[in-house]
């Protein structure tokens with residue numbers, strides 16, 4: 770990480786960028802919510818870290834093209850922004866040879882969610898084809914989820930070659946933080962996925 774320029778898209782509290790800063794990276798956190806950035810600033814002060822925080826949508830980032838070695842998103846832009854808008858932005862921000870890494874809900878989990886209140890079941894509850902976004906009726910929020918073929922096509926269309934898709938399995942004895950997935954479910958199927966793609970050198 771030492772000396773790497775990193776942009777975190779939808780950084781929230783920016784704890785992930787803080788980890789990378791401690792490893793010698795030069796992160797920039799981007800988030801659309803001023804309150805989240807205020808928390809990130811308070812945490813920077815508390816932990817004696819300082820790196821830039823930019824208030825903007827990951828769909829339209831006011832930072833120069835080809836200025837980062839790594840773009841990351843941990844349930845930030847990766848689920849809350851339209852992939853057809855944030856992925857092109859991530860590709861634009863990366864230098865040739867740069868890497869995009871993002872964490873999202875497992876696609877099987879999304880397909881097995883009957884609704885936003887009950888945990889994922891063992892049957893497919895949604896259509897795969899045409900999947901793009903889901904609205905939570907409780908708060909009107911929208912999250913974005915794509916079929917695998919669409920992710921690969923979108924990344925490649927923006928010059929990003931998929932290097933890995935890591936399907937996370939909950940370890941024995943793990944607990945889950947959210948009601949919508951049980952530890953037993955997450956032991957049997959991937960509830961989280963990490964995508965890693967590289968911009969052509």
Ligand SMILES: C[S@@+](CC[C@H](N)C(=O)[O-])C[C@H]1O[C@@H](n2cnc3c(N)ncnc32)[C@H](O)[C@@H]1O
Pocket residue numbers: 778779780781782783784785799800801802805825826827828843844845846849850851
């Ligand atoms: C669940 S938080 C996760 C962020 C971070 N990993 C954390 O744990 O704090 C999601 C973040 O995405 C941000 N976000 C939502 N839509 C966004 C957008 N279009 N552009 C940039 N950030 C966005 C939200 O403001 C929020 O801070």
